[in-house]
Amino acid sequence: MRVGVLGATGLVGTTILELLAARDFPLSGVVPFASERSAGKAIEWGDEELEVRGLSEDSIQGLDVVLSSAGGAVSAEWTPKLVEAGAVVVDNTSYWRMHDDVPLVVAGINPEAAEGHRGILANPNCTTMVAMMALGPIQRAAGLERLVVSSYQAVSGTGQKAIEELRSQSKLVLEGDDSPPASVYPHRIAFNVLPQVEVFKDGDDYTTEERKVMAETRKILGLGEEVGISATCARVPVFTGHSESVNVQTQEDLSPEACRTLLADAPGVVVVDDPGSGRYPLAIDAAGRDEVLVGRIRRDPSHERCLNLWVAGDNLRKGAATNAVQVAELLIERNLLG
Numbered sequence: 001m002r003v004g005v006l007g008a009t010g011l012v013g014t015t016i017l018e019l020l021a022a023r024d025f026p027l028s029g030v031v032p033f034a035s036e037r038s039a040g041k042a043i044e045w046g047d048e049e050l051e052v053r054g055l056s057e058d059s060i061q062g063l064d065v066v067l068s069s070a071g072g073a074v075s076a077e078w079t080p081k082l083v084e085a086g087a088v089v090v091d092n093t094s095y096w097r098m099h100d101d102v103p104l105v106v107a108g109i110n111p112e113a114a115e116g117h118r119g120i121l122a123n124p125n126c127t128t129m130v131a132m133m134a135l136g137p138i139q140r141a142a143g144l145e146r147l148v149v150s151s152y153q154a155v156s157g158t159g160q161k162a163i164e165e166l167r168s169q170s171k172l173v174l175e176g177d178d179s180p181p182a183s184v185y186p187h188r189i190a191f192n193v194l195p196q197v198e199v200f201k202d203g204d205d206y207t208t209e210e211r212k213v214m215a216e217t218r219k220i221l222g223l224g225e226e227v228g229i230s231a232t233c234a235r236v237p238v239f240t241g242h243s244e245s246v247n248v249q250t251q252e253d254l255s256p257e258a259c260r261t262l263l264a265d266a267p268g269v270v271v272v273d274d275p276g277s278g279r280y281p282l283a284i285d286a287a288g289r290d291e292v293l294v295g296r297i298r299r300d301p302s303h304e305r306c307l308n309l310w311v312a313g314d315n316l317r318k319g320a321a322t323n324a325v326q327v328a329e330l331l332i333e334r335n336l337l338g
Contacts, residue, residue, distance in 0.1 A: 001025070001026045001027055001028055001064050001065065001332070002027075002028050002029045002030075002031065002062060002063050002064050002065075003020065003025075003027060003029070003030050003031070003063070003064065003065050003066070003067065003328070004030075004031045004032075004033060004060070004063040004065070004066040004067070004082070004087065005017055005020075005030065005031070005032050005033065005066075005067050005068075006033045006034075006055075006066060006067070006068035006069060006070040006074065006075075006078070007033070007034065007068065007069040007070035007071065007074075007092075008032030008033055008034050008043065008052060009032075009034045009035075009038050009041075009043070009052065010034075010069060010070075010159065010160070011156055011159060011160060011316055012069040012092055012316060012320045012321050013032070013034070013069050013070075013321075014043075015316050015317060015320070015321035015322075016067050016069070016321040016324060016325060017030070017032065017043070017045055018321075019317075019321055019322060019325045020045075020325060021045055021046040023325060023329075025325065025328070025329065026332065030045060030050060031050075031053060031059075031063065032045075032050050032051075032052050032053065033052070033053050033054070033055055033059070033070070034052045034053075034054070034070075035054070036054045038052050039052055039053055039054035040052065055074070055078055057081070060078070060081060060082050060085050060087070061085055061086075062085075062086075063082065063085065063086070063087040064086075064087060064088070064337060065087060065088050065089075065090065065328050065331065065337065066082050066087045066088070066089045066090070067090050067092070067321075067324045067325065067328060068082075068089055068090065068091045068092060068093065069092035069093065069320065069321075069324075070093070071093060072093045072094055072095040074093075075091050075093040075095045075096065076095050079091060079095075079096065079120055083118075083119035083120060086338075087119075088117070088119055088120075088121070088331060088336075088337055088338075089119065089120050089121070090121050090122075090123060090324045090327045090328055090331075091120060091121070091122050091123065092123045092320050092321075092324055094125065094212060096120055096122045097122040097123075097124060097125070097212075097216060097219075098215060098216070098219065099120075099122075101118055102117075102118075102120050102121065102122050103115075103116060103117050103121050103122065104121075104122045104123075104124055104216060104219050104220055105121050105122070105123070105323075105327050105330070106124060106129060106132045106133070106136070106220055106323060107268070107323055107326035107327055107329075107330055108133065108136070108266075108267040108268045108326075109132050109133065109136035109220065109221075110136070110220055110221075111330050111334075113220075114327065114330055114331060114334065114336055115334070115336065117331075117336065121327055121331075123320060123323055123324050123327070124216045124220060124323075125209070125212045125213060125216055126157055126242060126313075126315040126316075126319030126320050127149075127151045127153060127157075127197075127209065127212075127213050127233060127242055127244070127315075127319075128212065128213050128216040128217055128220070129313070129318060129319045129320075129323060130242050130244055130292055130311055130312070130313035130315070130318070130319055131149055131213070131217070131244055131246055131311060132217070132220055132221070133266070133268050133269050133292040133294075133311070133313065133318070134246060134263060134266075134269065134292065134294045134309055134311050135147070135217070135221065135246070135248065136220075136221065136266075137262050137263060137265075137266040137269070138248060138250065138254065138259065138262065138263075138307075139221055141252075141254060141258075141262050142250035142251060142252040142253070142254040143250055143251030143252055144221065144223060144227055144248065144249070144250060144251065145227060145228070145249040145250060145251050145305070146227065146228040146229070146248075146249040146306075147217065147227070147228070147229045147230070147246065147247070147248055147249070148229075148230045148231075148246075148247040149213060149217075149229075149230070149231045149232075149244055149245070149246050149247075150231075150232045150233075150234070150244065150245040151197070151213070151231070151232070151233045151234065151242060151243070151244045151245075152193075152234055152236045152238075152242070152243040152244065152245075152283075153197055153233060153234065153235050153236065153242045153315070154236070154238040154239055154240050154241050154242055154283065154315055155184075155189060155235065155237070155238065155239060156239055156240045156315060156316055157197075157242065157315045157319075158184060158185075158235075161183075161184050162184045162185070162189070163239055165182070165183065165184045165185070165189065166189050166190055166237055166239065168180070169182070169188055169189060169190035170190040170191070170237070172190075173188075173190050173191055185235065189235060189237050190237055191237060192237060193234055193235070193236050193237075194234060194235040194236075195232070195234050196233075196234075196235070197209035197210075197233035197234065197235050198233075206231075207233060209233045210231040210232065210233050213231040213233065214229045214230070214231050217229055238283050238284075239287075240283070240287040240288075240314060240315065240316060241282075241283030241284065241285075241286040241287045241312055241313070241314055241315065242283070242312070242313055242315045242319060243281070243282075243283050243286075243310065243311070243312045244310070244311045244312070245308070245309075245310060246308070246309040246310075246311055247300060247306065247307075247308050247309075248306065248307050248308075248309065249300075249303060249305055249306040250305050250306070250307070251305070252305070253304070253305055254305070254307065255299075256297045256298055256299055256307060259297050259307055259309075260273055260297050263294050263297075268290070268291055268292060268318065269291060269292055269293075269294055270289075270291045270292070270293050270294070271293075271294055271295065271297075272285070272293050272294070272295040273294070273295035273296065273297050274295075275295070275296060279295070280295040280296050280310060281293035281294060281295045281296075281310055281311060281312035282312060283312050285312070286312040286313050286314050287314050288314060288317070289313075289314055289317065289318075290314070290317050290318050290322045291313075291318070292311060292312070292313040292318055293311070293312045293313065294309055294310070294311050295309075295310050296308065296309060296310035297309055
């Protein structure tokens, strides 16, 4: 199995390479791709050194699977070319997610969606992904009637420059500078919370990130318009690990106790729910893990069929890289390549 990794020098790309080395993935070779300015550089991969390639008609030949996180514009141009060259592409960008003929797949939640692929499969938004790991099992057990999701998102979701800005701003504030410069986000992120993730389009009070969460949730879980969904996404001064408050109203009654049991048995989920002892999902505990943590499971006192959950997941791993690798593994298991 010859695997290509697009965006190999970025945060998600480097995590994909780490996972390919660490997991029992059937590999005959790995080809890292990046921008032309990175082409020719050597990167370490396990005990080997891999040469980074630029994208060209020649360089993309002979690949079986491509895991892509190179940005929407690159994906729009090169994904069809990769498919034409014989590869199946698992894409991490937002470009293909809502195309009707492209499956939006979360490993462990809707693997059957991969069956109908036509060479391209999409990874959902990292915020959507974290919530799906809890909501998928709940939907199967009790159905969904209404969802309200509030996210508290780490800066690594924006990239390396955002990590560096949080670090530098924090240092300046601790040294007494109350107005450090902001360039990645519209306002200072250090010691602050920004109720904006991505951008507001003209005439829309919801950000593009919030629209993604709502639309992708419907597609992954197959929800009609009769199911109400509302999302608010905020950026918080955390390096890695998205946290989410999920208010879920079910069609059938599901007690907090039954929900804990259900999620404890769900693949890719770890229940951490003993708040009296200070045990609940933390972003710093989710960072570096492939599982999503769920806790603070309790009845919403305003509705008899409504629960509140607190969910935390590593946005670079299950939120992006891990799921991409898991989808590739799924394609191999189900003989869906070629």
